[in-house]
Amino acid sequence: MSDRNRQDSSAAYGYFAFVGTEPILVNPQENIRFNQHGSLKNIRFSTNRSTIKVLKSGDYKIEYTLLIDGPASTSVYGIFLGDSSEPENLTKFGITRQVNNATLMLIGQAIIHVSKKSTIELRNIGTTTDTLLPVLGGQGINAASLSIVKLS
Incomplete structure (x- = not known):
């Protein structure tokens, strides 16, 4: 098997977005319910349950962006594997308005x-x-996005 084929068979990545036409409310302890996806390889996505499932073990880089509006407050989000924040405190980020x-x-x-x-x-x-x-300036945009790429 060539190096290219070996590398392609172990690749895993996915891109997910949350789009709509009206502001979207996310309650405390609620997951972001992504409703669109881009390219997927060795990652499954169910729009019915907004479930992202990784099919290959490995080290992954996960990045997300949220556009948050509203009254003065603090917003805090975390990446979870199943029901566990993983690793503790390294995947939690927040902002204050x-x-x-x-x-x-x-x-x-x-x-x-x-x-x-x-x-x-x-x-x-x-x-x-x-x-x-x-929606900003009359243009539809991603209210939330998440990308995941297998590094090794």
């Missing part, structure tokens, strides 16, 4: 080991309901 109606972008990333058949979730672990914005 100090004025009402501030729109901020929350970006988080981590490199973590993911076991075969694990599910990945992005969850609001804060105490406030957040408003994600899928």
Whole structure:
């Protein structure tokens, strides 16, 4: 088998987005329910349950972006493997809006080991309901996105 074929068979990646036409509310302890996806390789996605399942074990780089609007408050999100924050505190990120109606972008990333058949979730672990914005300046945009790429 050539090096190219060997490398292609172990590749795994996926891109997910949350789009809509109205502001989207995310309650405390609620997962982001991605409703669109781009290219997928060795990753499954169910739009019915918004489930991201990794089919190959390895070290993965996971990145996400959320466009959050609303009253002054704090927003905190974490990457979960199944029901566990993994690894503890290394996948949790937050922002604080100090004025009402501030729109901020929350970006988080981590490199973590993911076991075969694990599910990945992005969850609001804060105490406030957040408003994600899928439309700015009359243009539809991603209110949330998540990408995952297998590194090894």
